[in-house]
Amino acid sequence: MDSLEQPLPTASRLPHHHVVLFYRYFLPTHYLHESHHVHHGGSVKLSADDRNFQSLDNATFNFFQSHSHHYLPLLQMHQISLCERLGGMKVRILISVEGINGTLSCCGVEALMQYKEEMENFDLLTEFNLPERLREDEPIPKAGSGRMFANIDWKTSTVDNDHMPHEYQDPFPDLKVQIVNEIVNTGGTIHVSDIPHHTGKEISPEEFHSILTHAQADGGWVADSDSLGDKRVAANDDSQLRGLESQKRGIDKSKKKEVVLIDVRNTFEHAIGHFIHPHSNTIISNIGNKGDNPLSASTSDETNEHLSLLHSSSDSAPTPAINPNTVTFSHFDSNFCSKYSDLLKDKKVLMYCTGGIRCAKASAMLKKRGIEDVSHLSGGIHRYLERYSSDGFYKGKCMVFDQRVALDPDSFKIRDRGDSKNKSSNIVGKCIACHAPYDQLSGANLCTVCRDLILICPMCRQSKNEYHCDRHQSWKNAYFTFLEGFTYDELKIQKSELQRLHDLYIPPKEHKNVRKTLRKQIEKVLHRVNELENGSANLDLSAKRSCRTCFESDEICDGLCCGFWKHSQSHHRQQYHDKLDPIKEVKVGDRVTPGPHWNEMRLGSKFLPSTFTECKMAKIGLHTSVHSKLRSTEDTLKTGTVVQIKSWGSGGSENDCVAVLWEGFSPQVGCRKNRQAHRDERKGREETPLHQAEIYRWGAIARNGQRMYDVKLIDTC
16 A cells, blocks of 8 residues: 655744654454563553553454555544644654554644543544445444554653754654555564564563673573563562562573573664673574675675674674664564574573564564564663663664654653753764764665665765665675766676676575666666767766765755655755745646656656556666657656645745646556555545655755756646
């Protein structure tokens, strides 16, 4: 199901100082079981994990599941309306039949409290009308049984001026609510109904910290929980924790287990901050040396083994938690669990992520593979740092996926806004080129192959036009996105090296995606060679760095043009104040067509495809810039309608962006994946087609002061 981007409310002129992170999985009552409860003094208390799994009665759950195509768009519009009404909140929210996952920012704490209250009291069955198409014998749940958001575990933080570049006002550029298949994407590996049956034990920050403390003192070993009757303690009961530790010290070695600490997050998150493993155990070395990089035997010493699961460290340096080396969470099962589950079966596995949502599925992945002793940190790093800040086992920064980018541990400690706090100066990240301490992630610094975020210091950035992540260091002399500045001979060398890399990835079936990427690049290089040979293209030795996201030159874009990084570059207004033209007039309903700054590498063809030529070109990495040379004069420019007008990015003070609904095709339609996505979203749905709208610049200011127009008005005279 495609994403649905909705209009931005009128922006408040006050900066957003409050941020809340939350999620909720939807489950029927009979799925919740005793393992999700923390025993305390003979009674049973709801754990934080229970607050993240809303128990709907079976009739309500089944009704919602059966009519999700009716209710999901309504839930989406409810969130948009609520956020607009409460003073122009800016949000990133995912809604799915399996739950909700969101982060939002607002100006004042009053608005935040009202949002929480309305969510807590929300009832699906009283808020919305029933679906029109009901079976005659279909039971209707009772009003009041659809409280889907009751007792959510809200995680709040504040925004201080020193967290943000001065030109950015808010953590997010706009209000964006999306309907998705999964609120945490696993590619369908884990269904939400698998979680209660297979997810690991959820443990409080105090218990998590206690286990690490004990393991640190005992060579990485702790008592097997079974030998203590699997006693669980409440999150705030320090006396029980001390008693439990006393019992553990009396347990002999045969009843102990090695502790293995796994970071469930992505590589770039791990790079700037992570928990320190209590001890460098044998299991860590075994996993760390079990990389299956086919290039490890044939590359130079300076080439990192890009499938290694640990960053290199000296014997005296602390050992970081295991890094599964994933670019996205959907790779966790295939890249890590499938390879290393056998090594973990007799270990005590501890897992953590930012807020706990990924661990719920990640621990289920391991337990489904036969690993019994799996626990994950309740509330994630967020809750742990609220309790321990820089005094705990977490070192470095924590990425928060908004324009604050990352926070130091002391920023999470619960305090009134404006209170002084110590600044953590512990830098665990390293520049990928010179290996100097560095931990500043930026959307402008992406691997040219996979677009993963990387750490590269300003000095090294000046000497490179394109960058390569750890996994693709062995490709750094062969794989480049922008080929305009390479000579004929350099391109031929690239082609040979790409072919050598391709042939090393064997067996082919296990590396089919990598081999496909390399084949596409080989075809792209050969096409460029042919262009130079026949004179249809010229060598540009002065080619400047271009943005890996939008493909604009460094003069136009600073690289911060996607996701939460996106901003309006409004700080250039002062520099070019006297030279800026007013934005051209546009209104909802105006007809448009691709305009003067339409970039085909980023936006696709300007023309309506009559065949699948574009899709075939894309398969070899040539995009539609090649197709433009093959078009006939009968091709027709796309036309569309403006359906909304808003600000291009965070900090914007003018409406310099439009959303366009194209007629006939969306910009990327034509390939099998996109055709299937459009069939899926049409199936059983009758809502407005706004979900097909795409966002384009309409007067957004470039770095050089130029106003950029991706589309233009159709002259109706």
